[in-house]
Amino acid sequence: MPSETYRLAIPSTTHPYISYGLPFPEACAKHVSSTLNASRVYIIASKSLSMNTDALERLRSALSDKVVGERVGMIPHTLWSEVLQVAEEVRDCKADLIVTLGAGSLTDAAKIVALAIANNAFDFPSLQRLANYNSSNPLDPSSIRTPTVTAINIPTSLSGGEYQDLAGGTHDETFNKHGFKHPDMGAKVVILDPKLAATTPARIWLSTGIRAVDHCVETICSPETNDEADEAAVKGLKRLVPGLLVCKYSEGKEDEKARLECMLGVIDAMAAVKKGVPLGASHGIGHQLGPLGVGHGETSCILLPAVCKFNMRHAAKDNLVRKQRTVSDALWGLKDVVQVLERRGLEREQADLGDLLDVVISELGMPRSLKDVGVGREKLDALARNSLDDKWCKTNAVPLTEKNQVMEILETVLE
CATH class of the missing domain: 3.40.50.1970 (Rossmann fold)
Incomplete structure (x- = not known):
C-alpha cells in the first residue's frame, strides 16, 4: 500500500x-x-x-x-x-x-x-x-x-x-x-x-534538469550569494547531476528513484534561488533565446558552460575562481560524475568549470550550440539587444551592459 x-x-x-x-x-x-x-x-x-x-x-x-x-x-x-x-x-x-x-x-x-x-x-x-x-x-x-x-x-x-x-x-x-x-x-x-515523469521525452527531462543545475551554478557564482543559498545549491547539484546521468541510461525502479531524486534536487535549487541571490547571463540571455523556439532547459544546455568561460576570462579572478571551484569540487566529489569526466579525458587540476559542464551536458546528449536548435547568425543581433534589457544580464558575475559582451558569448555557441 x-x-x-x-x-x-x-x-x-x-x-x-x-x-x-x-x-x-x-x-x-x-x-x-x-x-x-x-x-x-x-x-x-x-x-x-x-x-x-x-x-x-x-x-x-x-x-x-x-x-x-x-x-x-x-x-x-x-x-x-x-x-x-x-x-x-x-x-x-x-x-x-x-x-x-x-x-x-x-x-x-x-x-x-x-x-x-x-x-x-x-x-x-x-x-x-x-x-x-x-x-x-x-x-x-x-x-x-x-x-x-x-x-x-x-x-x-x-x-x-x-x-x-x-x-x-x-x-x-x-x-x-x-x-x-x-x-x-x-x-x-x-x-x-x-x-508519470517517466513518460516525459528524454530531451525535455534532461534539458530541464540542466536548467535546475543552472540555477545552482549561477547562485554559487553570483557576486551577491550567501552561505545559505550556496548550501542549498550544492545540495541540489549533488542530487541533480548523478540523478540525470542515471535517468539517461537506466529503466524501471532505478530510473524512478533517480527521477524522484532529481525532482527533490530541483527543490534544493529553487530554495537557493528563493534566497534572493541575483542570477547571471545564462538565465538572462536564455530568457530571450526561449521565444526564438528553443525549449525550456535547452537554453541552459547551450549557454551555461559558455557563460562560465566568459566570466573566467573577464571577471576579477580570485573571487570567481573560488566560486567556480566550489561547483567543480562538488562535481569531482560524485563517483558517477567522476567516471564520466575521466572517461572523457578531463583532469581535475586542468579542467575548469566550463569544461566540466560541457562534458556533463554532452554526455546527456543535449544540444551544445545555437545551430543544434536552429538559431542562425541572423538572429544574434536582436537576441543580444533584447538580452541587455534582462535584469539577470546586469547581475552576471561580469555585468553585461554592452551588446558586444553578449555577442562574445553568442559567438562561442553559434556552431
Whole structure:
C-alpha cells in the first residue's frame, strides 16, 4: 500500500507543499477536496501527454464532476494571447482551482491567468501593466490585487517554476519574455510522481534538469550569494547531476528513484534561488533565446558552460575562481560524475568549470550550440539587444551592459 509524504517544499516559505508517494490522480483528488476545499476545477494539460498517455483521462476520472473546464496544449514560453484565452475561460466557468498537468509553460500560464483574473486584465495593455518584474514598469507592486484562484501543479519536467512566485510570459508581437511577480502567486500543492515523469521525452527531462543545475551554478557564482543559498545549491547539484546521468541510461525502479531524486534536487535549487541571490547571463540571455523556439532547459544546455568561460576570462579572478571551484569540487566529489569526466579525458587540476559542464551536458546528449536548435547568425543581433534589457544580464558575475559582451558569448555557441 503506497504511503504519501506531504510537507512544505521549502521550510522557510508558506507554499507550496509537496506530495509524493501516491499515484498523481489519487493525490490530486485528495488535495482538491481535503486540503484546498475546491469544487470547480479547470485543467490545463500538456497536449503531448494527453495524446500519448492516459494521464489526462486518469486525472479527469479522479476529479469527476469537479472538472468544469480544460485546456489541452499551450505553445511553449507562454504566449500572452493564450494566457488571456484561458483567463477568460477560467473566469466564465467560475473555477476556483487550476490543475496543471505538464511542464513549465503550463505552470507559468496558471500563475499569470490567476493574476490576470484577480486584476481584471483581459487584454494586452492590462496585462502589460501587471508585468512588474522589471525596472521600467511604474506600477506600484502593492496596487496589484492578490490572486484568488489557487492551483495544484503536477509537473513532468524539472524546470522548477512550481516553487517560484514569478512567471514568464511572451508578448506575441515583440517576442520579448516579460516577468510577472506576486508573493501569493503559484501553486499551493505540487504533486511529484516519478512514474508519470517517466513518460516525459528524454530531451525535455534532461534539458530541464540542466536548467535546475543552472540555477545552482549561477547562485554559487553570483557576486551577491550567501552561505545559505550556496548550501542549498550544492545540495541540489549533488542530487541533480548523478540523478540525470542515471535517468539517461537506466529503466524501471532505478530510473524512478533517480527521477524522484532529481525532482527533490530541483527543490534544493529553487530554495537557493528563493534566497534572493541575483542570477547571471545564462538565465538572462536564455530568457530571450526561449521565444526564438528553443525549449525550456535547452537554453541552459547551450549557454551555461559558455557563460562560465566568459566570466573566467573577464571577471576579477580570485573571487570567481573560488566560486567556480566550489561547483567543480562538488562535481569531482560524485563517483558517477567522476567516471564520466575521466572517461572523457578531463583532469581535475586542468579542467575548469566550463569544461566540466560541457562534458556533463554532452554526455546527456543535449544540444551544445545555437545551430543544434536552429538559431542562425541572423538572429544574434536582436537576441543580444533584447538580452541587455534582462535584469539577470546586469547581475552576471561580469555585468553585461554592452551588446558586444553578449555577442562574445553568442559567438562561442553559434556552431
